[in-house]
Amino acid sequence: MSKDVFVFVEQRDGVISKVGIELIGEATRLAAKLNEKVVAVLLGSDIKSKANMCIEYGADKVVVVDAPQLAEYLTDPYARAIETVIKKYDPEIFIYGATSIGRDLAPRVSARVHTGLTADCTGLDIQPDPKAADPAAAQLLLYMTRPAFGGNIMATIICRDYRPQMATVRPGVMQALEKDASRKGAIEEVKVEFKPEDARVKIRQVLKEEKKTVDITEAKVLVSGGRGIGGPKGFDMLKDCAAVFGGEISSSRACVDAGWIEKSRQVGQTGKTVRPDLYLACGISGAIQHLAGMEQSNFIVAINKNDTAPIFDVADVGIVGDLKVIVPKLTEAIKKVKAAKEAKED
């Protein structure tokens, strides 16, 4: 019988990914509904020492595969390791972050072990099989919800007959648990028998980004620019505004495609999903693909010259106006408010 909720915990250079921790958190909620356990799966080289972090964030057990072939991500050795883990443990569910690694690894594994995979999920739940004759005795299934058709609608997918039920999940969507250093759990090491064909692809060079790319998904405030800011210099004005909020700048796809700003700042269907406390949308029209990346923001303020821009359909506060005038004034106003608050606290 398949059991337990497995989480692929991604790491790069020995640093455990935020999405891995988020998924462990989500897995605890799913496992509770199934009355089963959460198993984190950690692959890498010299990685054993990081396993305990998975337990501190909610895993009941960590399965570690520690091998030199896994130092840097490559599809074949990673797929072999996951295949070995799946065949050994027969998981009920196996979830991965929908990163450029997860979206390469999970489909390869799904074809190898012949099971269903749902991509880019924004919601997971455990519900009884809708086709069960007797709902009370129904098998409990993983309901995987995701945007479809370019983000225009939502779809809920199920995988009734194949195991594990697999899904890749968008980073920044699920909630991690609070770290608990006193939590205890088991750590098991699995040895994988790599085959000659697992070494077909060789890394000639690893080119790391020179500057540390900002992770906009970590920002509490995002001041975001769209086509309406008029050009790359428009982001200077947004940077000043972001600075007074202690936040970051981000962008719609249009500005990235136009070369005004780097892709790591892109919010949307093919960019990042963000949920900041405040999303200030400046000159962004609000195309469906953009909304998919930010509509879960806690508070949305939109400034746009076009009074019919669809962004106003999701903004908590919508201002029709000229952002080139409003944003600098807003920056000054926030500076004053913050200065006044600090003065009071002295």
Next chain:
Amino acid sequence: MKIVVCVKQVPDTTEVKLDPKTNTLIRDGVPSIINPDDKAGIEAALELKERLNDGSTVTIVSMGPPQADVALREALAMGADEAYLLSDRKFGGSDTYATSTIVAAGVAKIGYDIVITGRQAIDGDTAQVGPQIAEHLGIPQVSYAEDIQIEGKTVVVKRKYEDREHVLELPIPCLITALAELASPRYMSVRGVMDAYRVKQVKILTFEDLKDMFNPDYIGLQGSPTNVFKSFPKQAKGKGEYYPDLSADEAVNTIVAKLEEKHII
């Protein structure tokens, strides 16, 4: 070298709108296009063919209904040498596992050295079919390719991650999934369009043509491990407060007041 490019005809989802009365998609009148990532793959293949200049060919393969013929003709008009449409009622309703099973069978039947697919389609958005085809064919894959070079019998690919790039070497045969950034697709020439319809062919492969290449239990709706339980419109967040007529100063005061009210500042 036989370069096979897998292509999907998709509705242009950037043009799709929601009917405000029924909250369902308006699909009528939405143009059908070659999926953008796949089009970049076609261009990359054509550029490789031109650079190799040794009689290498570009073959397009697509799984779809009969109307996907138009997309294949467009690829032929861009300069591809031949095209195959895998089309059969039995293929309908396939999820990514079933689709990749069928496409891999078609590609295997046709023969290949390098397979290029797009990273993801703009309707399904899964990015799963390319890697699954590679697994079914038993060949190495590299996804998120930004650059492809051929050095003798080795393919050298620049692979993009969020925080780094890998320069990878892999043997032939192999599969590569293309980002739209990989290549800027060329326009069709008038001559190209004429050749696409008058000289070149779109060959149709049906279930009968491929059934010895796959297990028929693993295709179509019945053979799909996943299925859609339901689809529904997104929860509209709901329009908040809307101020079309404020001066800049009034607008700033309104925003600041709201942010203070919500304890965001």
